[in-house]
Amino acid sequence: MVELLPDAAEHRAFFAGIVETFHREGLGPAVAAFTAGNEDDAPTHQPPAPVTPLSPEAVSRMADTLPYFLNHILRQFTAYTPDIAALQAVGAAERLVPAGGRDSRGQRLYRPSVALAEQVGAKHRDFPGGHIGAAEHPAAFADMLAEALTEVRTEVRTDTPG
Numbered sequence: 001m002v003e004l005l006p007d008a009a010e011h012r013a014f015f016a017g018i019v020e021t022f023h024r025e026g027l028g029p030a031v032a033a034f035t036a037g038n039e040d041d042a043p044t045h046q047p048p049a050p051v052t053p054l055s056p057e058a059v060s061r062m063a064d065t066l067p068y069f070l071n072h073i074l075r076q077f078t079a080y081t082p083d084i085a086a087l088q089a090v091g092a093a094e095r096l097v098p099a100g101g102r103d104s105r106g107q108r109l110y111r112p113s114v115a116l117a118e119q120v121g122a123k124h125r126d127f128p129g130g131h132i133g134a135a136e137h138p139a140a141f142a143d144m145l146a147e148a149l150t151e152v153r154t155e156v157r158t159d160t161p162g
């Protein structure tokens with residue numbers, strides 16, 4: 001949802017550049033450019049939490065699917081623009097759970113969730129880990145997600161007449 005950011009054009013160009021690098025130079029340079037371009041803009045200076053290592057099978061699956069991701073998903077996915085007025089009209093502030101990985105604060109991949117929360121008036125939450133916190137800290141991530149969804153469900157029930 002980089003389209004929600006004031007510097008959206010810069011982000012569109014970044015993601016297009018990743019795909020161009022993949023086509024011109026291959027997967028390794030594209031992944032390196034993607035990783036380098038998602039470094040902290042404003043580091044939190046917090047020590048990273050211990051990470052649950054990904055299995056070799058998971059790493060292999062990710063490597064196998066990256067070409068498809070780069071060719072058919074990255075630009076399209078990052079170009080999505082939510083309809084803020086429609087979200088506000090259906091009570092998104094009480095129903096959405098915009099969140100980002102706590103270790104990703106300040107990064108390109110974190111900022112859109114904060115912008116969405118601000119624009120619809122929802123509470124933003126920081127989940128354990130970085131951009132792939134669900135894979136890095138599965139148990140803590142699941143616990144926090146269950147807590148957030150329970151909180152949202154409770155708010156919706158108490159705010160809904162009848």
